[in-house]
Structure formats: C-alpha cells, structure tokens
Amino acid sequence: MLYLEHLNLVVKDIPQALKFYQVAFPHWRIRGEGQSTWYGKPRRWLHFGDDDIYLALSDHGESDIRDNRAFQVGLSHFAFVTNELTNITQRLMAAGFVGVQGDGAAGVRNNTYFIDSDGYEIELVEYLTADIGQKNDY
The missing domain is CATH 3.10.180.10 (2,3-Dihydroxybiphenyl 1,2-Dioxygenase, domain 1)
Structure with missing residues (x-):
C-alpha cells in the first residue's frame, strides 16, 4: 500500500x-x-x-512563495478530491477566499482553484464518474 x-x-x-x-x-x-x-x-x-x-x-x-504565473521551479499546486465541491466552494467564498473555476471536463469532473493566505494554490476536484479511463482522459 x-x-x-x-x-x-x-x-x-x-x-x-x-x-x-x-x-x-x-x-x-x-x-x-x-x-x-x-x-x-x-x-x-x-x-x-x-x-x-x-x-x-x-x-x-520568511519570503513569498513562487509566482504560479511565472516559470520558477517549485510547487505549482496540490489537489484534494471531494464529493461536495459546491458546498466547499460556497463556504470558502463566504469566508472571503476567491475561487477560480477550472476547465474541468464535461460529465467527468469539475474543479475550482483557491489561493490560501500564504499563496499556495489548492485545487478542489469533484469527479462525476468512477470510470478511471474517463477520469484520466485529459
């Protein structure tokens, strides 16, 4: 495991x-x-x-993290899978955090990106299918 x-x-x-x-x-x-x-x-x-x-x-x-819009080596973002994307997004936005909807994939997944107070980008993903082939079709 x-x-x-x-x-x-x-x-x-x-x-x-x-x-x-x-x-x-x-x-x-x-x-x-x-x-x-x-x-x-x-x-x-x-x-x-x-x-x-x-x-x-x-x-x-002591310093700011890398700018995701630039090209420095380093962490770009990390993601959590959820089955309640709408609820989490609404809670975060009500708390003042700005979310940007991702491109997703129609009928396969929805995703939203947030930036935390230190500048880390967190992606929240909700898969709409259990089919691995569809989930991994980019």
Whole structure:
C-alpha cells in the first residue's frame, strides 16, 4: 500500500493559514502541535487533518512563495478530491477566499482553484464518474 500521508507547508502565520483550511475541511482537527528548531531557527509547528492525511504547518516562513504565473521551479499546486465541491466552494467564498473555476471536463469532473493566505494554490476536484479511463482522459 502507498498513499500520501501529509504535506509539509512552511507558512508565515499558523492561525492565519488555518483560516482557509478550517473552512475547507471543517471535519479536520489539530492532531498535534509543538515547537522545535529547523536548521537553527525556532519554529512553531502544527498538524491539521484527520486520522489518515494531514497538513504539517510550520511558521518559520520568511519570503513569498513562487509566482504560479511565472516559470520558477517549485510547487505549482496540490489537489484534494471531494464529493461536495459546491458546498466547499460556497463556504470558502463566504469566508472571503476567491475561487477560480477550472476547465474541468464535461460529465467527468469539475474543479475550482483557491489561493490560501500564504499563496499556495489548492485545487478542489469533484469527479462525476468512477470510470478511471474517463477520469484520466485529459
């Protein structure tokens, strides 16, 4: 078995970062938190998720992340699959986050992109079919 357990995101301010993720994933919880040092720099860390997947947030960020409209090497975006895209999108927009509808694929998938408070782009995908061939037809 192989699956993605967590993403480790360096942020500037954990409470500010949590505002997005708590609205997007209200069923998640703080799994653990503490303080440590990373290559000599003090940091606060927090794990936010459920029993299987979580985001590891660390507050020692000092600069902005790469511009997704440019061509620097680095993380472009990450995606979560949901069966309630409309509800999550409405919650996030009501909380002040701006979503941009993706191209999707008629009858196959819908998707929306959001930017969190640190500039990470998060894609939310809702598949309308269980057919793997259709899901992977780009």
